[in-house]
Amino acid sequence: MAMLSRAASSAARRPLLPPPRLLAVRAMASSLFGHVEPAPKDPILGVTEAFLADPSSDKVNVGVGAYRDDNGQPVVLSCVREAERRIAGNLNMEYLPMGGSVKMIEESLKLAYGEDSDFIKDKRIAAVQALSGTGACRLFADFQKRFLPDSQIYIPTPTWSNHHNIWRDAQVPQKTFTYYHPESRGLDFSGLMNEIKNAPDGSFFLLHACAHNPTGVDPTEEQWREISHQFKVKKHFPFFDMAYQGFASGDPERDAKAIRIFLEDGHQIGCAQSYAKNMGLYGQRAGCLSILCEDEMQAVAVKSQLQQIARPMYSNPPVHGALVVSIILSDPELKSLWLKEVKGMADRIIGMRKALKENLEKLGSPLSWDHITNQIGMFCYSGMTPEQVDRLTNEYHIYMTRNGRISMAGVTTGNVGYLANAIHEVTKPN
């Protein structure tokens, strides 16, 4: 009875987690973790694993979530190499403050909010360094749970799969809202606006600032203005996940336009920044979480509480990636080089989108492929069905997730023709 009572109590405290398996534990008393089930395979990881196991010389990996050059190789930016050269042998490895590198935060806020932002001057932004974009989202989700415990998070359909995991583990209730329009492979703007209007006042919305993952579909500037206006009417709170600033279009200012529109309209916002893609710092885990507050006093309070969430999670954030970011963004020459290099990456992806569409059209595909070039960023939601994707894999050794998402980073001038031909073969009417 006591055991059951404790189990019930535990379940109540953490309702989203499965209660202890008491019978299984008793049956397997010799092994404390014998009852632990294998976790389901990560689908994206599975794609890459299958790709690596394929012996075919024709194989193409368009499941990968990281940038590749035109030879299909990972890239380390020159500005990053130079920043690292300046770090090695010259700096110590002391703990950063709980909130992270002050310099990196300063430069990150300028990048997101604007070089001459009044919000920065007025010290209205509470910001902490985070473990890339994921860490920023998780800190915000935990913050939301702790300080706005009755709030929910509205998450677009579809979205990056980890978003659901993050807010679930933070125990914030989730709702979804309409975003992608499968029939047109674009934005379901009227559906989106209806959801914003129908959500209770003061709701929390997760918005991708640019280069929506996994669809590549973004609102236009005019649409963002209408969204911002409707948010104002409803007093909703926008939390922007900005993982691709600069990497999406090649212009960091243009990619931050949605955020700037909301700021011009007087919203308070949250923002998760990642330097994984736009600086190629993937494994160095450099990111920033910022929350625009009402005034400096509130920003100080919010930041202090964010630090209290980070401390029992990892104490303080990793120093190396933060140093790289702050050196690049604060040195005019390196920043100029970075802007050139990030544009180079964006341009290559845009070029591959054009090439893929042109190849498909040359092959006489009767379908419309305008969405390939209308979409933006690393990913293209092709519209192919899971069965078509399976055929691509089995017959042509082309690897992507079954939702039809193509990572444009995996497309090269060397394989785009082959890819187009395969897509045409599996999509053409019989």
Added chain:
Amino acid sequence: MAPANVRAAQAQAPSADRRLSTLVGHLLPSSPRRAAADTSATSTLESFPTMASQGSSVFAALEQAPEDPILGVTVAYNKDPSPVKVNLGVGAYRTEEGKPLVLNVVRRAEQMLINNPSRVKEYLPITGLAEFNKLSAKLIFGADSPAIQENRVATVQCLSGTGSLRVGGEFLARHYHERTIYIPQPTWGNHPKVFTLSGLNVRSYRYYDPATCSLHFEGLLEDLGSAPSGSIVLLHACAHNPTGVDPTIEQWEQIRQLMRSKSLLPFFDSAYQGFASGSLDKDAQSVRMFVADGGELLMAQSYAKNMGLYGERVGALSIVCKSADVAVRVESQLKLVIRPMYSNPPLHGASIVATILRDSEMFNEWTLELKAMADRIINMRQQLFNALKSRGTPGDWSHIIKQIGMFTFTGLNSEQVAFMRQEYHIYMTSDGRISMAGLSMRTVPHLADAIHAAVTQLK
């Protein structure tokens, strides 16, 4: 007549206990204050179930968090203009000149990595750098460990010791049949928060005896002996923080026997392997005793102190299981804890560690530099003890040389600590904890003068 420091230390215990209880109460969901706050929030928002705030600002009701006491010591130290000030609150190693130290072998490893044009910045797996994980398990358990030979260890890279504790805590909250973790009294200030936020119930067991400034072994055995079967027990592998008091090998053996007979699950926190005594193997002995008996345990490792990689955030969590099959399943579930927290761990520091641990020449250089750090701290302990003895300072100060690692629980009370700050510009936390790393040959006499004055003037 009991020595002055003994009486002072006795006064310390209730205060420390109250602080810990207050902290735990503050963080537990069952706390009356939190419950009241929840009720208030609910009633305020009941008309609008998801409305963030009825005020003009979403965060208008949010209060500023309390200042971190250890950080407060350093802030106060930095503001003090006195040329004789000493910072004994710092939680990182310092040289004789009071400077941070980057080990030479770390510099070399970092230079090698950065000069290698074929190295990229790709995402690590969720579990981290595979080679680093293997080498970390070998370092703590021993290369010949049967648990490793039999593939019964699941190891994942985490953000230093804190991240390892947090991932381990969340894993246990989801997959272990008991939700209670016993932590020593006192313990590192972050432990209660880490485990509470992981979803575990935090209780404590007696560890430090203020009367003797040493281990309260009988109390420890009593408390663990009465813990419910299956409870989790947090153990500092060596160099206990903040007291510096460790069990002897004979005591560890009794602890092991008791815990195994009561089916208590050990969760080791090893933040100081090699840094405590200068010997990696000696400092891992307590852990290896538990692994040798074939039982299960969790192990959190940090490379912050022993490699000086503080800000690089390098650590590992290992779970020793009953079989290789269980270890595979455990690792798969650890990924589901980690991915929503930060996706995958930072690359740079783990690469440095792997570079050093895999190369026998660099490994040897590391052990020499590690021993030098440990020896300097041991030397500081001896010098401080000698200085107090030569001043005829009242009381038994032998605990200063018996305690091990970075920290010493002096036995000074909060009034004495405040006096030393005011009159001698000595900065330490109010529980009387000294970071021995902040001492140097130049500052020992000044500290001894301060302690002598505090003890003789504030009886």
